[in-house]
Amino acid sequence: MSPKRLPALSPAETEILRLIWLLGKGTVQQVCDKLPRRRRIAYATVQTLLRRLEKKGYLTHASQGKAHVFSPAAKREEVIKRTVGDFVDRLFGGDPVPLMLHLADHSKLDADNLKRLKKFFAKEKP
Amino acid sequence: MSPKRLPALSPAETEILRLIWLLGKGTVQQVCDKLPRRRRIAYATVQTLLRRLEKKGYLTHASQGKAHVFSPAAKREEVIKRTVGDFVDRLFGGDPVPLMLHLADHSKLDADNLKRLKKFFAKEKP
DNA sequence: ATCATTATCGTACATTTGTACAATACGTCA
DNA sequence: TGACGTATTGTACAAATGTACGATAATGAT
Structure with missing residues (x-):
């Protein structure tokens, strides 16, 4: 079967997804740290975007200790x-x-x- | 002065703006006719998008008879x-x-x- | 002048997006 | 094992987006 069409990415989501690709995988904190200075958004915001990316099917997460480690779920x-x-x-x-x-x-x-x-x-x- | 930063384009707006560029200028109807078949949206929707593009500063319109003719307002x-x-x-x-x-x-x-x-x-x- | 036609305007509305606070849960170190 | 510090969850909310109906106004033909 062809890979199912995931819901479109919003601009902010796109940037966060890029950072996950860059890191390979990462926690909310790690993604925050990779945010370019031109783009300062709150921890909680990054978290929401990661959650949404997971719901849309772009990411999965595994709990490692207290933290969630997000990684790509789509090629x-x-x-x-x-x-x-x-x-x-x-x-x-x-x-x-x-x-x-x-x-x-x-x-x-x-x-x-x-x-x-x-x-x-x-x-x-x- | 540097050209002021216009508000960002939404995806749908982007496509409509492209069609105006393609036509040089045009009415709602003309834009509708140029919509690719893959992208069927109602006349009224195109109209709204043209209005929003004008409000954002990407287009102007001139009344020609009954119809509004929209044309680019930004390079x-x-x-x-x-x-x-x-x-x-x-x-x-x-x-x-x-x-x-x-x-x-x-x-x-x-x-x-x-x-x-x-x-x-x-x-x-x- | 009147009617049919066709455009625009005003308005609406469900979703999505961007952004984030407050409350709660989980681990860790003393 | 209790307190402390983070992390996650739940929730919120205003603004933007995609989409469009109904009412009104202008045009042209009769």
């Missing part, structure tokens, strides 16, 4: 694909090319990344 | 930049490279677009 690659797909649909009508060109144009890419991208596209059949 | 390029930026922040922590690689990997690019991208990256300084 990151899949989630990314769907999320990016939805985004491209809404903003670009489903055509990824304008987005790629936009990113290429507006991102300050360091030499290293530039090389990776150059190589990637150089390798593609013409 | 598309700016809006795109901010919207994509927010998205990259939330899903990739601000690093555009994974998104670019993801897109390159998962999009079925036709020869033409591939060439554009190849050329783009080939041209960049090493």
